Amino acid sequence: MSLDSKVPQGPIKDKWTDYKNHIDLVNPANKRNIDVIVVGTGLAGGSAAATLAELGYNVKAFCFQDSPRRAHSIAAQGGINAAKNYQGDGDSTYRLFYDTVKGGDYRSREANVYRLAEVSANIIDQCVAQGVPFAREYGGLLDNRSFGGVLVSRTFYAAGQTGQQLLLGAYSAMNRQIGRGKIKMYNRHEMLDVVKVDGKARGIITRNLITGEIERHSAHAVVLGTGGYGNVFFLSTNAMGSNVTAAWKAHKRGAYFANPCYTQIHPTCIPVSGDHQSKLTLMSESLRNDGRIWVPKHMKDVEAIKTGTLKPRELAEEDRDYYLERRYPAFGNLVPRDVASRAAKERCDAGFGVNATGEAVFLDFASAIQRYGKETAHVKGLDENDAVLVKKLGQEVIKNKYGNLFQMYEKIVDQDPYNTPMMIYPAVHYTMGGVWVDYNLMTTVPGLYCIGEANFSDHGANRLGASALMQGLADGYFVLPYTIGDYLSNDIRTGAISTDTKEFEEAEKEVREKLEFFVTNKGSHSVDYFHKKLGKIMWNKVGMSRNVKGLTEAIAEIKALRDQFWKEVKVPGTNEEFNEELAKAGRVADFLELGELFAKDALNREESCGGHFREDSVELDGEQKGEALRNDKDFAYVSAWEYKGEPSDAVLHKEELEFKDIELKQRSYK
């Protein structure tokens, strides 16, 4: 099957408007006869479910948590972008579009990104109308901050809990529709397969996580908003339950999986402290607005800091290496995430890591505290030379901006970041790859849509801060509700879809057999045992930097681990009860397949781009020496994999990317 992105003709700035003017609409009376399934109630799924119900469709929504309010989106800290130009610093739709395409290292689809930038301003209006308490200035207007990789202040935020507030906004919109009976909510339900009838997605198979009951649900279209797959690394900043199962099952039913190897490694996470760790905690990137990143210049100071004979605060300015400011004077500490992550790894690999494992750098607020303290003293007419007072005032400002993050850090690391620099290290955070979708957000399976982090569409090879929330809400509130209508307009006479058909029966049977296998296998190792092993292979060989040898080994090792898993996995309990181990087993089984495709995709992409660094593709000389080298001639495409059984048999399809409105340039943050 060839890939048709269905991008409308015409100038980029008119595409979306023209598109909306020409699609088929469904008459409100007919919408009542159409059912839509939305799997996932994060920002993408939650906003989609609410809007589709608002429009009049009958929505069934599913999530595996006990309440939609707990979807992983709740954890987003920093903020959400929108081209409002409230600060008058020159922001515009075009500039947000440009920054996002450039930030994504020219591996995203222009038309999608332009549409995202276009609807971004509307998202803020919508959320404020719903009562999302964004940060405000004293004049009562909305406040903004800037984020890594951009030079304007376009990020809207609610302290360090923006995702929480946006998700509660979408949740409240859902609640209104649940109250009206337009959404039927299925909490603690896990989708385990997609059902196709006559080639179209017509339903799903779910497991009730409390009773173990397997259920069939039918609809005229199915929407997946099931989030990212960073947990293939075991350790990541994702919530423990985040998984690839829904996307992977869709892939097995014919949905192409795009750019699986595009993973974002976030530079500001709390470092790993030991083997017991179950997840990594992100420290919002907004901290980089005020924190300066450094390691000692001299090895003797590294040793002294590690052994505790030297306090980081006591190290003289001239003995510190502010390596981001040194290497990237234009952006300094605000370079994009991939650049900041690699630079930290480079310093730590060279031996300058400052914690016991040698995998940490400092994020220091001392100069910001000084600067804010002096400013506040000045404004209040107090003594700017009173060091104690200045420090106190400065700490108050920092506390207002980042208080909850500092508190979180202190709880985890047991150190006070107001008085000693934080330690940070990169960690797996966000997956730019995902189910391939066209301009309509439809997968290669008719009637099956994919939105939010679960699809591949908008971020390219790297994601700028504060753009995932924007994409999730744009997809759910403003894009999908239009594009799905165009498809559903053909279904107004179809009538309810029966679940008593052989397609449903077969899909259910397959699901049951797998669950039965797990509880009867009686192997010798727990599910986590395998998940951790997979994570180690992924991090060491398919992580921040990759080479042919490591990737080839990883592919073989994952395959071997998968074989071992199917022989030796042990899952206690039965299928007919609340059984967390059983749920995990299914998720890890899918990760073990995805992991291999992930490595295969990474091996195929012989270039460094965005979050993906190939050691054999670097600039050899000039100003950019040692930096990542992209290869536009051979790799300006989306890799979309078609399922053919084993991951090693997957077939590569290429969606060539066209850049008509932005010139392809090597990125430079110097």
Add this chain to the structure above:
Amino acid sequence: MNLTLKIWRQKNASDKGKMVDYKVTDISPDMSFLEMLDVLNEQLINNDEEPVAFDHDCREGICGMCSLYINGEAHGPDRGVTTCQLHMRMFKDGDTITIEPFRATAFPVVKDLVVDRGAFDRIQHAGGFISVNTSGNTIDANAIPVNKHDADDAFSAATCIGCGACVASCKNSSAMLFVGAKVSQFALLPQGKIEATDRVLNMVKQMDEEGFGNCTNTGACEVECPKGISLENIARMNREYLSASLKG
């Protein structure tokens, strides 16, 4: 550290349930409480026993999914944190730790330490929203200025994570802190004022129907709330409720 754990085991909602003793060894003070339970569960699975069920997801103190009543306190002995952010350095080698589910009539036990907090969702369905279409055809966000103090207070109320610690720690199993927080968030914002009367009446009615008890101003909820939601919110809700009742 080596510890003795006394854990509530209950197969399902209809089982009677009982406390069972377990031992864990080699616990690092840097572990979170849930990571300590992971260690126990790995041990149980390896011994062909059933692992202990408990709720969790983000492990970052924000999703509100984790619960646990530890040594007689919701979310355990530390202040201002959820169980996933409680660290083992709060305990001593040789300690015996009692772990129970959040108990309240309105929160039936699902299994072991997992409870059903669906009642909170149903209270929200009754009015925890502003009735605005999700069409995107709203007015410009800055056309609704909000006084910074009100915005900050609304935000503070909105930070409630819906964990249910307030209910679990209240001797009457009252949900007033949770509902108060939600009512306050909207009552403080101009967008929320229009429906304020119906909202507070409907939410309080649903809260009562779910079987939560009444507030007798003991304040245990505020002490155990991981997000520092203050009693002020209950007072605000009461004022809103009173004026709504007079109007209504």
